[in-house]
Every structure is written in C-alpha cells, then in structure tokens.
Amino acid sequence: MKIIVASDHAGFKLKQEIKKMLENEYELIDVGNLELDKDDDYTDFAEKAVVELEKNVGSRAILICGTGIGMSIKANRYKSVRAVLGANRKLAEMAVRHNNANVLCLGARTTCCFKVNGIIKAFLETKFEGGRHERRVEKL
Secondary structure, eight states: OEEEEEEOGGGHHHHHHHHHHHTTTSEEEEOSOOSOOSSOOHHHHHHHHHHHHHHSTTOEEEEEESSSHHHHHHHTTSTTOOEEEOOSHHHHHHHHHHHOOOEEEEETTTSOHHHHHHHHHHHHHOOOOOTHHHHHHHTO
C-alpha cells in the first residue's frame, strides 16, 4: 500500500517523524511541504495529496496541519475522499472499519506525540468491514 503524506509548516516536523516511522513498511509519497516554509497554505498540500491519492487506487493519505481540521475540510471536498480527524486510536480504527476512511488528518499542535503511532497503526492496519456499511458509504 502506498501512503501519501503532506503537511503545511505547522505539521512539517510531525510529518518527518511519521515518515521515519513508516519508511520500512510502506512506500511513501511526500507531496510537501518539502522544507520548512512558514509561508505556505495547508489547502495547497491537501489538494496535492488528493491528486496523488486518486492516481494510486487503494492507497491512503496522512495529512498534518496545526489542528488537522483545515486539512480535513479541504480533503473532504473531493468525492474520492473520506477524510477523518484522528483524535485517537479508536476513532481512526472505526473510521476505516465502518466508513472506509482513506485519509487521516492529524493536528501537530493537538495530538499527543505518544499517541500518534497508535493512531496511525490503527488507520493503516484496519480493514473496511463492508456489508451494511458499504451502502452507507455509497450515500456519502
């Protein structure tokens, strides 16, 4: 599975840590910010991530900004995206299990660094249950 990662300046440091955590298990595609540039906009990186996600069927994305909220709002404007704010491990798991979430949004300023690993692991390792959830996802 390919994992697309993106962040603005606020999420840059956390994105770098996440990349180190995942680089041995997944193929990573980093669409930016590629250097710490404090004059950037999360919206641009969310859009780049979605474009890459749509090119790589079956992939998932992890988007990081200050709170994760802006990235989530922008990413969810695209029909192919089901982005969720990963506040904790259980929510990340259930977002995939019942909603077939394909984008995890994290807040670098709001997510405890000790919980990030578990949140990401739940998001990447959980499988969509399908069944009755499939018809609900189709209505999104």
